[in-house]
Amino acid sequence: MRIGLLGLIAVFVVILGSARREAASGFAQTLPFPPKLTGDKAHVVDTSADFLKAPSTLKPDVKVAKAIPTVEFAYFPGQTYPGNPWSCWGESLFANGKYYASAGDHTAPAGTAFVYEFDPKAKTFRQLVDVKKLLALPEGHYSPGKIHTNLSMGKDGWIYFATHRGSTRVTTPANHFTGEWIIRVNPITAVAEIVSHGPVPQHCIPTGFLDPDRLIFYGGTTPGELKAENDGVRFFAYDVAKKKVLCDVPDGPARAMIFAKSTGIVYYVPAKTGGLMKYDPAKGGNPVKIPGELGLRAASDETKDGIVYTVANGQGGKEPILYAFDTKTESIKELGAVAVGTNNYITALKLDPTGRYLYYIPGAHGGADKDGSPVVQYDTKTNARKVIAFLHPFYKDKYGVSVVGTYSYALSPDGADLYVTWNANRGGKVWDVCALTVIHIPESERVAATR
Numbered sequence: 001m002r003i004g005l006l007g008l009i010a011v012f013v014v015i016l017g018s019a020r021r022e023a024a025s026g027f028a029q030t031l032p033f034p035p036k037l038t039g040d041k042a043h044v045v046d047t048s049a050d051f052l053k054a055p056s057t058l059k060p061d062v063k064v065a066k067a068i069p070t071v072e073f074a075y076f077p078g079q080t081y082p083g084n085p086w087s088c089w090g091e092s093l094f095a096n097g098k099y100y101a102s103a104g105d106h107t108a109p110a111g112t113a114f115v116y117e118f119d120p121k122a123k124t125f126r127q128l129v130d131v132k133k134l135l136a137l138p139e140g141h142y143s144p145g146k147i148h149t150n151l152s153m154g155k156d157g158w159i160y161f162a163t164h165r166g167s168t169r170v171t172t173p174a175n176h177f178t179g180e181w182i183i184r185v186n187p188i189t190a191v192a193e194i195v196s197h198g199p200v201p202q203h204c205i206p207t208g209f210l211d212p213d214r215l216i217f218y219g220g221t222t223p224g225e226l227k228a229e230n231d232g233v234r235f236f237a238y239d240v241a242k243k244k245v246l247c248d249v250p251d252g253p254a255r256a257m258i259f260a261k262s263t264g265i266v267y268y269v270p271a272k273t274g275g276l277m278k279y280d281p282a283k284g285g286n287p288v289k290i291p292g293e294l295g296l297r298a299a300s301d302e303t304k305d306g307i308v309y310t311v312a313n314g315q316g317g318k319e320p321i322l323y324a325f326d327t328k329t330e331s332i333k334e335l336g337a338v339a340v341g342t343n344n345y346i347t348a349l350k351l352d353p354t355g356r357y358l359y360y361i362p363g364a365h366g367g368a369d370k371d372g373s374p375v376v377q378y379d380t381k382t383n384a385r386k387v388i389a390f391l392h393p394f395y396k397d398k399y400g401v402s403v404v405g406t407y408s409y410a411l412s413p414d415g416a417d418l419y420v421t422w423n424a425n426r427g428g429k430v431w432d433v434c435a436l437t438v439i440h441i442p443e444s445e446r447v448a449a450t451r
Contacts, residue, residue, distance in 0.1 A: 111145020314344025
């Protein structure tokens, strides 16, 4: 009887999920693709007092900026058909005066994902990678619909990333799935290459980044359907120059890792057992457990003083607690909860060049609009939270689009501009397109205050 009940539940879940996907897909068919702004404009710039209008959900101890920001908005190109849905999942990059971001159609088993370059001076996009075209697989073969890892630029000038599935049920032998790809692209020439196929066989790669100096790609995996019953998340280190796996162990990181650029050491929280693991590429071997515990759904870069900030997973009603991890002493300091409204899920932390300010956007997986789609600045000296801009409902009212969540943003080197790739909703059930905003942070709001 127990087996029968579980079977019925499984069938119900599959049917319900299928019905939801069909409904979403059908609704998306009624929306125009590619998405367009009013008057067929490719790019708009706005400055409005509405950006500083706080919603009723704002917590009473959260400040609102006084200076009105200027914000640019544009849709990413390449979204010429309904995705399932079009979405961004991996952290982006600002380098050499350009913004680099990824997006995918989330289609499975034959999906694709793109890497784009945005030129802030010319206000134009350039598509650098179409994963499906690069892989050039036979018809019927699995092709990933997501890039879920960071985009990371190595000392060689290439941008590295790894692919991820568009659905949990397509990574099967029937779809010829054997593992994901590590890929690199030269942003100057737009030449892309496969670095490795299946560095961890039969596993997808939802978490990853490149050590730019040592050219080691670190990843956290999740098993494909073939291994789902007897294999869990793994941690791996891959030497992209020597094309060699340096480490591959079970109980890896679920979604994020700490990278100490000063030492090359990587830290992570094991998905099953918790605690804190340390991998030192200079010593090699397997990761070792060290004392301490912290929340780790996202991590900042390392400050000049050796501090990395992390935030706990705020899903399931949990508080998004912020931590400071000292890479010199490996000590941990809890800084407190950093939600500003009803949304707790934060998937990226961006550190300004002074090391004083952190930027983040709660509501990563949708729902950010319920709190006004806030762009938050956290002062690491005073622990104060301040919203630089509320982007909802301004864009919905003026352009018919709501920016509802993001996993992907990057700061310019001077800390003046925050580039955000949004999952955006033009009227669908969750979201249907990816859009770019560039928030120009007023100088008065980002210069270390002495007042």
